[in-house]
Amino acid sequence: MPLPLTDGLLVVIKRDCDTCHLVLGVLDQIPGLMIASQDDPGFPHDDVFDDTGLELSWELQTDTTPTLYRVADGAVVASAAGWHRQRWEEVSRVTGLGPDLPASRPGCGSMIFDPDTHERLLRQHSPVTLRSRRVELGSSEDPYEAMAARGWSDGLPLVPPTEGRVEWMLSGTNRHPNAVVCVMPPDLTECTVEKVAVNAVMAGCLPEYLPVVLSAVEAAASDSFNIHGLAATTYFSGPIVIVNGPVRSQIGMNSGVNALGPGNRANATIGRALNLVVRNVGGSIPGGIDRANLGSPGKLTFCFAEDEEGSPWEPLSVERGFGRDESTVTLFAGHGPTEIWDQLSRTPESLAASFAGQLERVSHPKLALLFDAIVVVSPEHARVFRESGWDKQRLRTELMRLLTRPGAEMVRGAGGISEGLPQSMAGGDVAKFRPDGLWFVHAGGSAGLFSAILPGWVNGDIGSMMTTAVIR
Amino acid sequence: MTILLDPTGERQPTDRPLTSRLDKIEGVTIGLLDISKPRGDLFLDQIQAHLEARGATVRRYAKPTFAKPAPVDLRARIAEECGAVIEALAD
Numbered sequence: 001m002p003l004p005l006t007d008g009l010l011v012v013i014k015r016d017c018d019t020c021h022l023v024l025g026v027l028d029q030i031p032g033l034m035i036a037s038q039d040d041p042g043f044p045h046d047d048v049f050d051d052t053g054l055e056l057s058w059e060l061q062t063d064t065t066p067t068l069y070r071v072a073d074g075a076v077v078a079s080a081a082g083w084h085r086q087r088w089e090e091v092s093r094v095t096g097l098g099p100d101l102p103a104s105r106p107g108c109g110s111m112i113f114d115p116d117t118h119e120r121l122l123r124q125h126s127p128v129t130l131r132s133r134r135v136e137l138g139s140s141e142d143p144y145e146a147m148a149a150r151g152w153s154d155g156l157p158l159v160p161p162t163e164g165r166v167e168w169m170l171s172g173t174n175r176h177p178n179a180v181v182c183v184m185p186p187d188l189t190e191c192t193v194e195k196v197a198v199n200a201v202m203a204g205c206l207p208e209y210l211p212v213v214l215s216a217v218e219a220a221a222s223d224s225f226n227i228h229g230l231a232a233t234t235y236f237s238g239p240i241v242i243v244n245g246p247v248r249s250q251i252g253m254n255s256g257v258n259a260l261g262p263g264n265r266a267n268a269t270i271g272r273a274l275n276l277v278v279r280n281v282g283g284s285i286p287g288g289i290d291r292a293n294l295g296s297p298g299k300l301t302f303c304f305a306e307d308e309e310g311s312p313w314e315p316l317s318v319e320r321g322f323g324r325d326e327s328t329v330t331l332f333a334g335h336g337p338t339e340i341w342d343q344l345s346r347t348p349e350s351l352a353a354s355f356a357g358q359l360e361r362v363s364h365p366k367l368a369l370l371f372d373a374i375v376v377v378s379p380e381h382a383r384v385f386r387e388s389g390w391d392k393q394r395l396r397t398e399l400m401r402l403l404t405r406p407g408a409e410m411v412r413g414a415g416g417i418s419e420g421l422p423q424s425m426a427g428g429d430v431a432k433f434r435p436d437g438l439w440f441v442h443a444g445g446s447a448g449l450f451s452a453i454l455p456g457w458v459n460g461d462i463g464s465m466m467t468t469a470v471i472r
Numbered sequence: 473m474t475i476l477l478d479p480t481g482e483r484q485p486t487d488r489p490l491t492s493r494l495d496k497i498e499g500v501t502i503g504l505l506d507i508s509k510p511r512g513d514l515f516l517d518q519i520q521a522h523l524e525a526r527g528a529t530v531r532r533y534a535k536p537t538f539a540k541p542a543p544v545d546l547r548a549r550i551a552e553e554c555g556a557v558i559e560a561l562a563d
Contacts, residue, residue, distance in 0.1 A: 137473065137475070143476065163477065166477050189483055226539065
């Protein structure tokens with residue numbers, strides 16, 4: 001933008017700066033001084049240049065408040081950052097400034113360098129060229145049919161990723177479109193922010209969902225999560241996305257009625273976007289690399305938020321080592337849900353025994369230690385544990401106890417069933433789950449004495465580990 | 473006219489010719505890579521017997537877990553030690 005004055009003096013200040021408050025009297029001493037305020041167009045009085053959009057500060061590349069500028073012929077010819085009497089007197093050509101003030105005082109950081117703001121301004125002022133290949137459709141081609149024909153779809157209709165929509169989607173993040181988010185298996189292709197945005201558009205996301213999708217993509221491509229193996233497996237599982245922290249309400253996610261079902265755009269499209277990235281960028285095509293013999297509907301999308309506010313327990317993210325004020329995305333390789341029906345238990349012991357009875361079935365009643373599980377505990381079941389003072393660890397300990405059985409009952413051939421643990425495990429007792437293989441998340445509607453099990457794929461070091469990433 | 477952005481990785485797969493085929497089995501070291509699924513060993517035992525009957529030397533390898541790609545070091549070792557490799561799934 002052109003400077004708002006051709007010749008004269010200009011100072012850039014902000015209310016949220018002690019040094020700016022310190023020099024307010026000095027500003028009155030300088031005749032004809034134009035004041036530009038970064039954060040409050042009423043500071044220090046109404047006769048200021050409103051720079052809350054920071055366009056002027058960006059033009060000047062103001063890095064400190066206050067900064068005094070001398071402008072001649074529309075260009076800056078001298079400046080003084082912070083408060084420095086001698087420099088201010090040189091620039092303003094006024095003497096005797098701020099006689100009661102110290103000789104100098106460092107200024108404050110300019111708002112254009114606030115991390116989020118800086119990225120936004122940078123993008124705004126240096127337009128990025130989107131690098132994806134342009135696919136021109138014929139005038140009589142239906143975009144929906146064209147996209148399906150090119151193999152971009154998971155089977156459902158896609159939103160056409162036009163340049164305009166992709167740019168709009170990118171407004172949801174401060175990350176640079178050309179930045180590489182990850183190297184996406186199984187094809188090990190570099191996946192940029194732009195590619196994630198293109199797929200997020202197709203999935204039906206709003207721009208404010210994009211940071212969640214980006215973090216989910218990062219987590220998916222991590223070594224610990226092992227999306228390569230998950231994408232290729234013959235088993236049912238796919239990535240399950242669980243969102244915690246303030247972002248849930250900011251983007252309107254559902255953790256209540258029908259939390260695992262349809263009806264919420266954020267839940268539905270974030271999970272879908274992740275799977276489209278794995279498909280289109282990673283190259284995991286069902287029937288190609290994706291060898292699931294039956295698969296599961298959750299591989300289209302499986303994403304929900306935890307009901308932290310109604311939970312008797314700390315959120316999953318806190319258990320995973322993050323703060324309550326941090327927004328996180330947790331990925332679990334699994335499928336489901338499978339049911340836990342219990343309408344009669346009013347004691348934690350009875351309800352835990354019901355949970356255990358169903359958890360024993362995860363993968364197979366005679367297999368253990370290979371498959372983790374998440375129990376999505378609904379509000380009415382959670383109430384039983386809350387009223388009894390059972391924390392997560394108490395419940396976990398009880399379930400581990402109930403789910404530990406003699407290996408002899410579980411080995412191959414026992415009970416007339418060939419499937420089972422190796423004979424070498426016949427000698428002792430065997431726990432169904434690894435010590436860190438059983439997780440609890442609170443979600444669901446206020447009525448319904450049912451909880452859900454999300455059974456895992458091969459978990460732990462040899463397969464996929466639950467992976468949590470901060471949303472930024 | 474509608475212009476869409478390509479959502480794929482836009483990879484340009486490199487054309488690589490197939491490694492030349494063995495013209496005989498006798499005297500060749502053949503690697504058998506078990507991906508570590510149950511009973512892969514039974515299957516590979518059979519293959520090994522057939523190959524050895526035809527004069528091949530057999531070396532056995534196994535992936536640490538069927539759920540992940542074979543480690544780079546293992547792939548390099550097989551390439552160094554063998555004239556051919558057979559990778560086996562089972563269940």
